[in-house]
Every structure is written in C-alpha cells, then in structure tokens.
Amino acid sequence: ACQHRLWSEIESVVKQQVAWARTGIGECGVGWQLFAEDGEMRMYRREEEVDGMAVDPLKAVHTVPGITGHEVCHYFFGPQYRYDWETTLEQMTVLETISEDTLVFLQTHKRIWPASQRDVLFWSHMRKLPNESDRDGPDLWTVVNNSTHHPDYPPNVGKCVRIYLKVCLLCQTRVDPPKDGAPLTRDNISCKITYCSVVNPGGWAPASVLRAVYKREYPKFLKRFTAYVVNQTKNKPIMF
Numbered sequence: 001a002c003q004h005r006l007w008s009e010i011e012s013v014v015k016q017q018v019a020w021a022r023t024g025i026g027e028c029g030v031g032w033q034l035f036a037e038d039g040e041m042r043m044y045r046r047e048e049e050v051d052g053m054a055v056d057p058l059k060a061v062h063t064v065p066g067i068t069g070h071e072v073c074h075y076f077f078g079p080q081y082r083y084d085w086e087t088t089l090e091q092m093t094v095l096e097t098i099s100e101d102t103l104v105f106l107q108t109h110k111r112i113w114p115a116s117q118r119d120v121l122f123w124s125h126m127r128k129l130p131n132e133s134d135r136d137g138p139d140l141w142t143v144v145n146n147s148t149h150h151p152d153y154p155p156n157v158g159k160c161v162r163i164y165l166k167v168c169l170l171c172q173t174r175v176d177p178p179k180d181g182a183p184l185t186r187d188n189i190s191c192k193i194t195y196c197s198v199v200n201p202g203g204w205a206p207a208s209v210l211r212a213v214y215k216r217e218y219p220k221f222l223k224r225f226t227a228y229v230v231n232q233t234k235n236k237p238i239m240f
C-alpha cells in the first residue's frame, strides 16, 4: 500500500495532525475556550468562520483508566464497531480497503433540524508511533480521518450536504507497574487521549445551530466512545 494513490497525502496529513495533537492547548495560540468538562475530560474550541460558516477547531483531552492506546484506536478505526458508539451515524459504508490500516468510508449522519442532512467521505488511517519522549515506554497510537474524493460518490448529488473534516485521535498509554512485581493488570494502565477535529459543514448552516450541535454532541461522543472501549476490553487480555 506504500505506492497507493493516497499514500503521500496520508503521510503528510498524519505527520501534520499528530504534531498538532501533541501541541498542548497552552501553545495552540490565543482564543481557545474550555467549553465542556467532565471528570478528566476537557474539551476546547476556537471560534473560526470560513465564508460565513463556523468551522471551529476542537481539541479534547481525556485520561481513561484501564485501557491502552492500541485498544482505543482499534475500536475507533474498526468499521464493525462504529454503529455501537457513533450516536449520530445513520449509514456507514466502507468504499475501499486500501490496506489493513487504511480504509475509505462514506457516512451519512442523522439530520439535525433545521440544517439539512450531512454526509462525509474520508480516508481513515491507523498507525503506531514510536514513543520519542520515553524510548522504553509504550508506543503511541493514532487514527487520522481526512476527507477525500471518490469518483462514484460526488458531493451534494442526493439529499445530503457533504461536510469536510480532519480528525486526529492520538493515544498515549501509561503503565504504573505494581510495586510487588505482580503481573500487570488493567488497574496499572491508563490512556491519555487527545481528540482534534476541524469540520467544514459544507453547505450553509447557522453558526448558532452548528455550535449548539457541537456543544451537545462532542462531549457525548467522547464519553460514550471511551465507555464503550472500557466495556469491550474489561474481560479481555490487554492489547498493547
């Protein structure tokens, strides 16, 4: 798959998105506001408009005990799990399997009144990254979703308005080994999750409606998704 038509775009977008996800909110520049908080979860956004449309970048950080970055990315990337946790998903199709770690999805999301229904077509790539800050620490894992085109599914043909997004889920596992040298259990691990997204809603949608949707849906999505991973993994061997 290294020679696939998307390979060079995937390489550059993954590097750019991971670098962005690694940038602490303090160094992201001015204008970031904390808009949701729940336990360890902190969700920030910055109000930005393009052609009068709200395209607010979002950055969420969360720490979840008992799971690894590989497990979080596995359940986020896998199409077979998506209907279980993606609350606003109406239809999902895998248009292309480029390789075992790179898929092309077409998704329609439930219509949110008063805006028209949206769909999104994106490539999704999952990758393990070396842990640069701690050589013998666990690797990082990431999933990057980036809008793309597909000849058979041109935008805005049917009832759906095509949205454009760039999403990065970056996960860092933390291991606190038990004092007495006992075998590792899920009580000794946790995962630091950074979720970044920028969504262009495609056709016009009132900024107030978009911001209300994001304020409601994003915290719900991250809480529901991470709870799903905890539940799916609790009786399974740890996947590092």
Ligand SMILES: CCCCCc1ccc(-c2ccc(S(=O)(=O)CCO)cc2)cc1CCc1ccccn1
Pocket (backbone or CB within 6 Å): 086, 088, 107, 109, 110, 112, 115, 116, 118, 120, 145, 163, 165, 167, 197, 199, 201, 205, 209, 210, 213, 214, 217, 218, 221
């Ligand atoms: C008037 C509403 C217009 C936009 C609605 C919208 C926009 C983007 C998305 C969306 C699409 C994919 C992703 S993902 O992280 O790649 C995961 C795979 O599904 C993330 C969010 C969804 C939705 C629909 C509403 C909504 C907003 C947040 C969260 C969930 N639902």
